[in-house]
Amino acid sequence: MSSIRIESRNGLSSVYDYFDSNPRMYGTVRSLSISPASTEMNPQSLLEAVQVKLLSRLPNLQRYSLVQHSSESSDMQSHGISFHPITLIGIRLYLHVDELSLGPLTFRAPAELARLLIALPQLRVLVCTGLKFVDQRGIVDTATGMMRFRDKCRELCEVTIKETTDVLNVRLLTCMAFSALQVLRCNLDVSSNSSEDEYDALDLSELKALRVLEFMTSQDSGRAVAAKLGQIIRILVTLPHNALRELMITFTCLFRNMSYLVQAWGHEDVVE
Numbered sequence: 001m002s003s004i005r006i007e008s009r010n011g012l013s014s015v016y017d018y019f020d021s022n023p024r025m026y027g028t029v030r031s032l033s034i035s036p037a038s039t040e041m042n043p044q045s046l047l048e049a050v051q052v053k054l055l056s057r058l059p060n061l062q063r064y065s066l067v068q069h070s071s072e073s074s075d076m077q078s079h080g081i082s083f084h085p086i087t088l089i090g091i092r093l094y095l096h097v098d099e100l101s102l103g104p105l106t107f108r109a110p111a112e113l114a115r116l117l118i119a120l121p122q123l124r125v126l127v128c129t130g131l132k133f134v135d136q137r138g139i140v141d142t143a144t145g146m147m148r149f150r151d152k153c154r155e156l157c158e159v160t161i162k163e164t165t166d167v168l169n170v171r172l173l174t175c176m177a178f179s180a181l182q183v184l185r186c187n188l189d190v191s192s193n194s195s196e197d198e199y200d201a202l203d204l205s206e207l208k209a210l211r212v213l214e215f216m217t218s219q220d221s222g223r224a225v226a227a228k229l230g231q232i233i234r235i236l237v238t239l240p241h242n243a244l245r246e247l248m249i250t251f252t253c254l255f256r257n258m259s260y261l262v263q264a265w266g267h268e269d270v271v272e
Contacts, residue, residue: 003031008040012051019057026057033101035067043068044079047105050087055094065101080108080134083116091119098122098155104130104163110172114149117156117176124155126173130163146175153177157209161186162216170202178206185214188228205238211245218252225251 006012019026032054036043047066055061068081083091100123107113110133117123149172156177161169162185170186184207204210215235217228232249 002028003033004029005033005035006046006051007035007037009046012054015054027060029058029061031063031065032058032061033065033067035065036069038069044081047081048083048087050090050095052090052094055090061095061097063099063101064095064097066105067101067103068105080106080112080132082108082112083119088115088119091116092121095120096122098124099127100125101127101129102131103128104132106132106134109133109135110168111149114152114172114176118149118152120153122155123153125158126156127160128162128164128169128173131161131166131169132164133166133168146171149176151176151179154180156180158183159185163187167202174204174207180209181207182209183212184210185212185216187216187218188232189217202235203238204235205240208240208243210239210243212248213239213244213246214248214250216250216252 004015006015034047036046040046047068097120100117100120102113113131113133117126153176157180159173159177159181160183161173164187174181174184184204204213215232217232228251229249236247
């Protein structure tokens with residue numbers, strides 16, 4: 001056994017029953033995923049709880065995942081998950097993982113995501129997929145509020161942000177891990193609630209440890225392709241000099257728009 005996936009409280013009870021009969025198997029578990037099934041009566045509480053009894057018996061756990069299915073109740077989607085201070089203490093004491101996978105998942109506010117990450121001081125690798133926030137504003141929406149979480153994840157060296165169109169994800173995570181971050185992968189698409197100008201304000205100048213950078217974007221018109229490339233260039237010029245070792249830009253677009261992409265590379269306004 002190398003991984004456990006818990007989809008319900010009955011499933012959690014079955015896991016305990018199995019290990020009670022096979023206690024030596026605790027040491028074989030490397031990955032634990034909390035992913036409530038659509039039939040679970042209270043999926044939110046399953047996501048928000050920390051299973052101290054189980055975590056305390058998994059000495060070799062390396063990876064932890066939280067997954068919220070899109071089919072789950074609108075009430076859960078509208079409120080988002082949050083963590084009680086006691087839960088965060090339990091996470092800090094018993095969840096000693098270096099890899100965390102989140103999403104699809106809706107948090108009550110960006111600060112809830114930040115507090116979860118701070119409770120994992122050994123975290124080195126973070127993968128975020130389809131993260132959303134019910135309250136887009138709050139304490140991290142301003143530069144002063146963001147500074148509250150500055151460099152709180154000093155071991156976090158690899159961050160992947162995908163299927164997420166909120167610029168705040170990128171800003172928050174790069175702020176929290178700026179001194180250690182070596183690998184950053186993120187999409188550059190925006191939601192209907194965001195503005196393209198928000199990415200123009202993305203400043204990577206403090207990521208002095210960054211060695212690998214990957215941007216992903218989907219565009220449906222030639223003009224959008226050219227505009228997005230210009231936006232990427234404006235972000236790249238904020239990088240510290242001589243830091244980057246690998247750069248990858250992935251465009252997903254119609255074949256007929258590829259000519260715009262080629263032309264854009266040579267356009268003086270973009271290059272500037």
